[in-house]
Amino acid sequence: MHQNSILLLFLALAVIAVIVFTYVYLSSKNAEQSEQGMAQPLKKRFWFLLILFVILAIFASVTIPKSPYFLFADETPAKIVHVSSMQFAFFLSEHAIDPKNPSGEPIELPVNELVEFRVTSLDVNHGFAIYDGSNRLITQTQAMPGYVNRLRYKFTEPGTYNILCLEYCGMAHQIMRSSFIVK
Amino acid sequence: MESIKLRKITSVWILAVFVLFIVSIILGILMRLNQGGVINQNPVTFYANMTTHGLTMIGIWFVAGMAAINYLMERYVKTSYTVNLIALVLTVIGVLMFWVSTFIGKFHAAWTFLYPLPFKLLGAESWSTLLFLLALTIFGIGWLIWSVSLMTQILRKYSISQAFAWQHFKKNPSVDTPPFILISMITLIGVIASLLAAVVLLALLFAEYFSNGSFVNDALLMKNLTYFFGHTIANEMLYLGLAVIYELFSEVSGRPKWKTTWYVALAWNCTLVFILTAFFHHLYMDFVQPEGFQIIGQMASYLASLPAAGVTVFSVLIAVYRTKMKWTLTNLLFFIGVAGWVIGGLGAVIDATISNNVVLHNTLWVPAHFHTYNAMGNVLFSIGFFYWFSTQFAENIKPERFTKWTLATLLIGGAGFLLAFYYGGADSIPRRYSVYPAELSIGAPWAVVGAIFATVYLIAILVFFYNISKRCLKILSSPS
Ligand code: HEM
Numbered sequence: 001m002h003q004n005s006i007l008l009l010f011l012a013l014a015v016i017a018v019i020v021f022t023y024v025y026l027s028s029k030n031a032e033q034s035e036q037g038m039a040q041p042l043k044k045r046f047w048f049l050l051i052l053f054v055i056l057a058i059f060a061s062v063t064i065p066k067s068p069y070f071l072f073a074d075e076t077p078a079k080i081v082h083v084s085s086m087q088f089a090f091f092l093s094e095h096a097i098d099p100k101n102p103s104g105e106p107i108e109l110p111v112n113e114l115v116e117f118r119v120t121s122l123d124v125n126h127g128f129a130i131y132d133g134s135n136r137l138i139t140q141t142q143a144m145p146g147y148v149n150r151l152r153y154k155f156t157e158p159g160t161y162n163i164l165c166l167e168y169c170g171m172a173h174q175i176m177r178s179s180f181i182v183k
Numbered sequence: 184m185e186s187i188k189l190r191k192i193t194s195v196w197i198l199a200v201f202v203l204f205i206v207s208i209i210l211g212i213l214m215r216l217n218q219g220g221v222i223n224q225n226p227v228t229f230y231a232n233m234t235t236h237g238l239t240m241i242g243i244w245f246v247a248g249m250a251a252i253n254y255l256m257e258r259y260v261k262t263s264y265t266v267n268l269i270a271l272v273l274t275v276i277g278v279l280m281f282w283v284s285t286f287i288g289k290f291h292a293a294w295t296f297l298y299p300l301p302f303k304l305l306g307a308e309s310w311s312t313l314l315f316l317l318a319l320t321i322f323g324i325g326w327l328i329w330s331v332s333l334m335t336q337i338l339r340k341y342s343i344s345q346a347f348a349w350q351h352f353k354k355n356p357s358v359d360t361p362p363f364i365l366i367s368m369i370t371l372i373g374v375i376a377s378l379l380a381a382v383v384l385l386a387l388l389f390a391e392y393f394s395n396g397s398f399v400n401d402a403l404l405m406k407n408l409t410y411f412f413g414h415t416i417a418n419e420m421l422y423l424g425l426a427v428i429y430e431l432f433s434e435v436s437g438r439p440k441w442k443t444t445w446y447v448a449l450a451w452n453c454t455l456v457f458i459l460t461a462f463f464h465h466l467y468m469d470f471v472q473p474e475g476f477q478i479i480g481q482m483a484s485y486l487a488s489l490p491a492a493g494v495t496v497f498s499v500l501i502a503v504y505r506t507k508m509k510w511t512l513t514n515l516l517f518f519i520g521v522a523g524w525v526i527g528g529l530g531a532v533i534d535a536t537i538s539n540n541v542v543l544h545n546t547l548w549v550p551a552h553f554h555t556y557n558a559m560g561n562v563l564f565s566i567g568f569f570y571w572f573s574t575q576f577a578e579n580i581k582p583e584r585f586t587k588w589t590l591a592t593l594l595i596g597g598a599g600f601l602l603a604f605y606y607g608g609a610d611s612i613p614r615r616y617s618v619y620p621a622e623l624s625i626g627a628p629w630a631v632v633g634a635i636f637a638t639v640y641l642i643a644i645l646v647f648f649y650n651i652s653k654r655c656l657k658i659l660s661s662p663s
């Protein structure tokens with residue numbers, strides 16, 4: 001989901017929650033001594049749970065297949081980019097990076113073709129997050145020492161993409177960044 | 184029943200929590216002001232303050248919940264005053280050590296101290312990491328003793344199956360397990376599990392620290408341990424608050440006491456399982472983590488909302504709906520707190536969806552949702568308890584004249600502070616950035632908005648602090 005739809009969904013649900021709680025509170029404030037509360041609460045509880053369960057089940061079955069682990073899983077990437085991160089820089093290269101003497105190169109990626117980033121870290125955990133031309137976070141993975149995370153993505157828009165570190169890594173975390181071009 | 188000693192130590196806990204809370208809020212406001220460009224802190228100072236804020240907040244709301252259930256548990260079983268006192272002393276020592284490590288030693292690895300960052304800090308004193316780890320050890324010992332002791336006391340009176348309320352699955356159970364005991368039991372197990380994970384984590388960190396490079400930890404294992412500990416303790420402390428609500432909500436409302444039913448028993452038994460497996464959602468962006476765990480993470484996160492919403496929240500709503508009852512500050516805070524818990528939970532479930540997490544992970548959406556169920560949920564549960572407790576022993580309490588206005592201030596301040604986080608998260612602003620990069624400069628005005636509303640929230644907290652602490656001080660000075 002796009003961030004804006006996520007925010008709207010959340011705000012809508014939050015407003016509903018506020019309305020329900022306010023309504024219930026007022027119903028108590030205005031209640032007569034003789035009122036009996038909710039009729040058949042067990043039955044209503046059951047229906048509430050069932051509906052909630054169904055909504056969650058639908059939501060899960062729609063979203064889980066869209067998890068990054070399954071996207072493009074059986075396609076072959078057209079391009080592979082190696083990423084090594086360290087406090088406080090990213091090295092990107094089309095060739096394997098020597099951990100003892102890491103170095104990077106400018107990266108240009110093809111539009112509408114599958115790219116695989118092989119992301120690791122040489123010191124602490126970092127985050128490898130890709131922001132598009134309108135500065136929207138579009139995808140990410142973690143950079144963990146001793147492991148390589150493979151992030152696959154198809155860029156549909158040409159332009160410059162920024163990479164920001166999205167796992168707290170120390171005093172210069174906020175300026176740890178890089179970028180690449182999609183043509 | 185409860186002794187004067189217990190009354191006094193509970194007052195000390197309340198005063199300590201309030202003072203530390205106010206300091207931590209001020210640190211939080213300073214963070215937002217720095218992110219908004221209003222003040223200009225050295226990044227190391229910013230991150231050290233962030234570490235102090237995060238761990239102090241987690242610590243105080245955990246001990247606030249523990250002190251509350253310890254106090255109420257005395258209604259059912261005998262609890263140990265000595266253990267309570269040991270926990271208090273160790274907590275105070277731990278806080279002092281921890282604050283020296285951050286304020287003076289500039290330790291700044293964040294409250295999650297994710298391996299191997301504590302060993303690779305630049306700009307901190309070299310001794311600060313060891314002191315921080317020792318402070319954690321002190322907390323761990325004190326809190327483990329406390330939670331194990333409370334659990335043991337429960338098990339002295341109730342058998343294991345009674346403590347889990349299993350007899351309620353059958354018709355007409357001969358023994359009733361009070362919901363308070365059931366929830367305390369379930370929650371204490373989670374607390375102990377999380378603290379044991381912390382012990383393992385600390386042992387592994389110390390092993391590497393003292394091995395001079397001959398022993399190196401596995402980063403993925405350490406991350407799983409870190410979040411098993413961090414996620415679980417942060418969730419269980421909320422459930423401590425729920426135990427208090429199950430015990431007190433009906434009582435302060437002048438309504439019949441809540442009973443354990445088969446669905447309450449079932450809900451809390453399920454919660455135990457879900458809460459211990461939901462932590463996997465913290466590792467969604469670690470693609471090397473086995474996929475099965477990732478799916479379990481999403482499932483458990485979703486399922487955890489069923490007992491919470493279908494049983495606890497629904498019960499609170501039923502208890503209130505069209506029912507004439509006595510409204511006091513305590514049950515109002517409980518009620519609003521449950522609403523805050525629900526709203527934060529909605530934000531959490533959205534984020535616990537893997538396909539959303541790709542664009543929300545480590546953005547401001549994360550502090551947005553957890554501040555919702557903490558600052559507008561758990562904090563209100565605890566303050567509700569504090570208020571109830573403080574009025575127990577006061578003669579002729581007149582209704583607080585400003586209550587309505589204080590609550591309105593709290594709500595407006597809280598809502599604005601949180602919305603600034605949510606909007607920042609939706610704008611892809613990263614969390615844990617001392618300042619925002621030029622292309623994400625939209626984060627700065629949101630931060631200023633957050634700081635202003637947080638100040639409003641702080642005003643309401645100060646009013647509560649004033650009212651409650653003066654009564655707690657009176658309890659302390661009364662003859663024993
Ligand atoms: C009005 C009161 C509060 C203010 C102004 C405030 C402010 C903040 C700010 C600005 C951050 C850093 C956000 C970022 O990542 O950029 C933060 C993080 C955090 N806050 Fe709060 N907060 C408040 C209340 C609370 C409460 C009640 C809790 C209770 C648990 C809490 C727990 C945390 C934690 C655990 C972190 C994460 C620290 C880390 O990243 O290591 N905060 N808070």
Ligand SMILES: [Cu+2]
Pocket residue numbers: 126127165166167168169170172173174176
């Ligand atoms: Cu970083």
